[in-house]
Amino acid sequence: MDLTELFTQNPDGLKHLATPALLQRLDDICEGTIAVDARARIVWINKKYLHMLGYSDPQALLGHDIEEFIPHSLLRQVVNTGEPILLDLMAFGSETFVVSRLPLTDRAGKIIGAVGFCLYEKLHHLKPLLSKFSRLQQELAETRRQLGENRRPRYTLASYVGNSPASLEVKRQARRAAQLDTTVLLLGETGTGKELLAQAIHASSDRASQSFIAVNAAAIPESLLEAEFFGVAPGAYTGADKRGREGKFKLAHGGTLFLDEVGDMPLQIQAKLLRVLQEQEIEPLGANKVIKVDVRIIAATSIALQESVARGRFRSDLYYRLNVLSITLPPLRDRSSDLEALCDSALEQINERTGMPRREITQSALQRLAAYDWPGNVRELRNVLEKAVLHSDSKRLVAEDFATILPQATTQLQALAHAVLPLSQAVAEAERKAIVAALRAAGGKKTAAAQLLGISRATLYEKLAQLKLQD
Numbered sequence: 001m002d003l004t005e006l007f008t009q010n011p012d013g014l015k016h017l018a019t020p021a022l023l024q025r026l027d028d029i030c031e032g033t034i035a036v037d038a039r040a041r042i043v044w045i046n047k048k049y050l051h052m053l054g055y056s057d058p059q060a061l062l063g064h065d066i067e068e069f070i071p072h073s074l075l076r077q078v079v080n081t082g083e084p085i086l087l088d089l090m091a092f093g094s095e096t097f098v099v100s101r102l103p104l105t106d107r108a109g110k111i112i113g114a115v116g117f118c119l120y121e122k123l124h125h126l127k128p129l130l131s132k133f134s135r136l137q138q139e140l141a142e143t144r145r146q147l148g149e150n151r152r153p154r155y156t157l158a159s160y161v162g163n164s165p166a167s168l169e170v171k172r173q174a175r176r177a178a179q180l181d182t183t184v185l186l187l188g189e190t191g192t193g194k195e196l197l198a199q200a201i202h203a204s205s206d207r208a209s210q211s212f213i214a215v216n217a218a219a220i221p222e223s224l225l226e227a228e229f230f231g232v233a234p235g236a237y238t239g240a241d242k243r244g245r246e247g248k249f250k251l252a253h254g255g256t257l258f259l260d261e262v263g264d265m266p267l268q269i270q271a272k273l274l275r276v277l278q279e280q281e282i283e284p285l286g287a288n289k290v291i292k293v294d295v296r297i298i299a300a301t302s303i304a305l306q307e308s309v310a311r312g313r314f315r316s317d318l319y320y321r322l323n324v325l326s327i328t329l330p331p332l333r334d335r336s337s338d339l340e341a342l343c344d345s346a347l348e349q350i351n352e353r354t355g356m357p358r359r360e361i362t363q364s365a366l367q368r369l370a371a372y373d374w375p376g377n378v379r380e381l382r383n384v385l386e387k388a389v390l391h392s393d394s395k396r397l398v399a400e401d402f403a404t405i406l407p408q409a410t411t412q413l414q415a416l417a418h419a420v421l422p423l424s425q426a427v428a429e430a431e432r433k434a435i436v437a438a439l440r441a442a443g444g445k446k447t448a449a450a451q452l453l454g455i456s457r458a459t460l461y462e463k464l465a466q467l468k469l470q471d
């Protein structure tokens with residue numbers, strides 16, 4: 001009988017003819033076939049699947065819940081909903097399989113189980129897609145790992161170098177702050193190690209295994225600060241932010257949020273921040289709902305907050321909320337006995353980073369450095385040392401190596417000798433001098449320095465980064 005004859009006599013004949021052929025074919029091409037009953041317990045498994053799962057006797061699996069052996073299986077969902085999942089990708093170890101899942105029904109149409117087929121080897125035309133999928137998954141896992149690493153603090157309390165009485169006191173207070181879960185306020189001029197200490201407190205606290213997230217209120221334009229802090233709900237904006245964005249508070253959930261330059265925060269954001277601190281919840285832009293967050297705040301500022309409060313630039317209620325436990329970091333000029341240890345550790349790091357020979361610092365150089373007043377504190381010291389290393393070939397750095405590098409050491413004659421410079425270099429040098437002078441005049445306070453220079457805080461930050469006055 002040929003097919004035309006079969007269909008003419010019995011239109012349902014195709015089903016009867018095709019079903020066994022289809023099942024036989026599926027069994028041949030499938031890497032694995034598995035069936036479950038109405039309670040998603042394994043009732044049958046073919047040899048290939050058994051082998052893939054590392055078993056030789058099906059009895060070990062039969063009657064057990066499917067998830068005991070295939071944790072991400074969706075067969076229970078198929079049984080519960082009666083809906084097939086015709087095409088899906090399932091990761092299995094380092095391989096990815098194409099999976100089809102079908103419900104099984106009795107004659108009355110009642111769901112009595114489900115069957116799943118895994119296809120891999122025979123699907124040559126899908127191979128490029130599958131390898132791309134596996135590669136993207138690996139990349140995602142690697143990116144997540146790196147992101148986690150970036151959110152881990154780089155510093156511990158041992159990173160805060162210095163054994164002067166002032167430094168020992170800072171470390172004692174930081175150790176105490178790490179044991180308590182309260183808000184901490186770090187006060188000190190620029191470059192005195194506030195961020196380093198914030199990371200070190202986090203790393204020694206019970207939150208150490210969670211994220212440390214830093215936000216610099218002065219470096220972010222006012223219009224973006226709110227989104228940066230509290231996030232944006234999906235669909236709140238069109239364009240780049242259409243999919244929504246997590247705010248720093250959410251990212252720091254369970255961990256620590258470091259609010260750098262908190263004194264530069266606009267009043268409107270101060271009010272919102274105060275609410276978050278009081279309620280421990282945030283409202284992403286456009287979300288119309290609040291999310292609970294558990295975040296420890298470490299705030300830092302290089303400006304005199306009390307003065308800002310008096311001038312009405314900083315909310316007093318927020319100031320009291322932040323100022324639960326404050327630590328004042330001493331400027332470098334007040335702890336010159338730490339200079340040697342700071343130079344040693346910085347030179348060690350320069351050597352590691354650049355691969356250049358390790359330099360030593362001599363007593364004459366230390367005396368020269370101690371005479372300078374370091375408006376940029378340890379950050380400036382590190383930059384000065386790096387320049388000295390680049391300019392000198394000798395193994396030991398002496399006072400003269402700093403003569404042209406330290407601003408005060410530039411005599412008029414030396415200045416004339418250096419007067420003819422390419423214009424871009426001369427402009428950069430003039431900018432650098434103006435900025436260093438402004439920072440010194442403002443006692444290291446960036447907002448005040450920016451005002452003196454007649455530029456915005458954001459521009460000052462850009463220039464500091466360009467001129468490598470900041471790391």
Ligand SMILES: Nc1ncnc2c1ncn2[C@@H]1O[C@H](COP(=O)(O)OP(=O)(O)OP(=O)(O)O)[C@@H](O)[C@H]1O
Nearest residue numbers: 159160161189190191192193194195196302378379
């Ligand atoms: N006591 C210290 N020991 C070792 N390194 C230090 C110390 N203090 C600061 N540094 C280094 O100086 C640089 C500036 O430190 P940090 O960024 O923590 O300062 P900051 O007070 O937060 O500055 P800013 O107010 O400008 O943000 C960093 O490279 C940091 O590692």
